[in-house]
Amino acid sequence: MNGLQLKNQFELLTKFFKSCSVVNADGTLLYSKDQGRHSLTTTRLVAFQIVKKYLQPQPLDFFVLNDPENGGFQLTKQIFIAALQPNLFLVWDEDFEAIDFKIPPTPLFDKGVRNEFVWKALVENRPYSPALEVFINQQKAKADALLKMPQFLDSVSANKNQQDWLKVSQEVFNVLFNTKAQSSGEAHFKMAPTQMIKLKLTVEEKQNVKMFVLDMTNTNLATDFHAASHVFESAAVKKIIDFYGFAEFFNQSILDKIKMILPPRSIVSKPHAEGLHNISIQAIASQLCEHLLAQFNNPSRKSHTSFQYSNFLSFKVQSGNSYYNNLITKQCATIDCVEALANSHKIEVKTMRRLENRSHIQFEVKCQEELTLTVDNKYDIESSDIKLKVNGKPQVRGCHKLVKSDLVEISWEF
């Protein structure tokens, strides 16, 4: 098989997954993509290693986990692992917002047969059981669709094809690495005097070895704001992959060229029990990498600028069993909650306008039931162009209950 055929195989295998990784029995990453809001490549690899070590997956086994201290990302993000063949595993993540408890690595199906004991404990007797059952069955169906193509899976899991694919990616890496500048530089983001994330990024070729080194040695120790190392790493890796255009060929050959140096128990290497800061820390990782890579490749090398964090707001609104995710950044905005809640008469929209660069939404809660507004990230309320207020009061990170007659105001500027 040539490089294009091998690439096509992995694209097809992952066609119906927005964020997933393909690994073999050794845990070698064969392919990975992150098309959702968060990056989880390394997180999924950690999840796979834990399942492999403790649960010895066999073909047709199907696992789930979400524990942020045990290979997960955050409670609402469910990580699934399907053993497709002895040498082929698919790991993917999907959000199910209602889950607010830890799921350790759990076998949902053993060799294709549902584990009734686990199913009962995990799925049944919850207010959202029917929706959860549908959700899990949908995930299982995606893996089952692949299992209906045994010849195709044989080809993807064949050792020779996997080795050829890793070689092709190595070649692609060498070509694309040389299209950008080699350099070294530092940038940092300070949340408080003793709360700083500092990244030294080195892109170099030494003794014919091309490498990216991300050195976080000077990052402060964790206090209350921290995340697991795989959370930071996933975001940084994604930025490098995208910047160099490696995405279509991304596998272990390329991942091995990205070296991380992380001090123990620092802001970027201490898991948070619920993964509450993952979104913020991924944004910082991504922006620090992007800033440094842009500096290295800036044709006018003299005009180096200091790192400026670009603020954003991620929040969700819960109404009963429905969750609406919203994201506002400097480049784009996705507001899912307003139209849906207005159409179901739970809110009354007072203003909803976009004029030139300024957008402004104001709505009043009209329903008797409680709505919950959760701000997911730590955003700069004072100096930001993005505002979120309830009854005139700016909202910070965390959960806010909305009751009838509450007035919510969201505004932002591109």
Next chain:
Amino acid sequence: MPKPAIALYLGETYASLGIFNRASGAIQFEKSVFLPQVSLKNLLSQAKNKLQELQLDSEGVSVFVVTNYFDRLKQFRLGGSISQVIAKGFENSYSLKDSKLLSLAASQLIITIENENVDTSFLQSELDRVKKVNPDLNKVVIALPESKFTSAQVDQIVNFFTAAGLKIFLCAQPHNQSELRKTLLNAGSEGTREEVSKDLSEAFGAKTEIFYFCHNGFKSKFENAELFNSSNNFFAHWLKKNNLNHGAYFDVETFKFLKNHPAANWESPWGTIPIDHFDQTEFEVHPFAELKLDQLSMLSFDKSSIQLEPGPVVAGRAIKPLVLDLFWQELKDNGFCAGLFSALAQDNLKSKIQNIFSVLEKGQKSSSLFVSGDELKNQIRSAIHAQVDLLASGEAVRFYGPLADVFKSPRHKPKEKSFSWPQEIIAMAEANGGLPS
């Protein structure tokens, strides 16, 4: 004597027309043209001449249209000649859900209104203002919620703009942003719909009855937004008629997979639009995607570069090779394509295509990434078969469309006789309640 019926498939880049003689029960004239080279008007004029030649009466003829032509609009912002009359505080409200989506209206043409200033002088001054911005403005979308405006006020505004000669598009549920999007899309695509209908009326006379395939069949009254899924809906009905759950469709401008499952909301390039339709999945490769050497010097197709005009090299004029050109030998032997791309029969075009691929093949640097034109063609075919397997969960799938035989496999076969859009359209029109007398 029953009047003849005209069947017209109007794609993004080609049109197929047939004249159905009801007396003989057969299609007596059939012709397909590649639109960048031969206009729709020209095809219709040929059909008119043929009607005379066959001594068939063209007066009051019925035309049955299935179209994919509106897909052309999917990459554009619309509404350059549309004004919006909306309540103050709701300017561009439809666009706030997702800033990455395409716009349906021009901000400079918005007329914001409060219930206390609904008077003719205010409306006139606002109309003068927007007319200065775009003197060609000829349509207005009115979206005023009942909670803020009385029906008398809305009537007054409608009457004013009607008197001013603007075509009115009244949004029935102004508080619902999806409905507002649909109304804006109806207005934004009105020009395209008018253009097609006008060509048909000019060719066959003012009494021509035009039926477009919408969600449930051929209709003469419909919303323009329904036309965006005309060919997909037709295909879904064909599947239903043949008791099939899914199928794959192949022609010169699209390769797609369709399930016979209805959907109520269409995720359009302009946002969610509430319209009953049948969803489709396009295969990874587009027939009009440009073939080029990428940054790795590998021969590949560019998903973002769809060259509808001038079209493929096989059409005779283009110099940039497209995915479709990889299949030039198969197209030469395909009856539909041999007629559509008559230049394919010429030896110099054959040499031109071979030269283009030879240059591309030689430009590849890496041996592990090298792929010849023939290999790429076979890989595209295999990738499509694998996607079909995945989408159909391993079931055999019926292939449909003018190029079905080019992509067939031992598992996935086309229908036995060769595909003809006019024949399919007439068959559907007859099954769909019969042809008007």
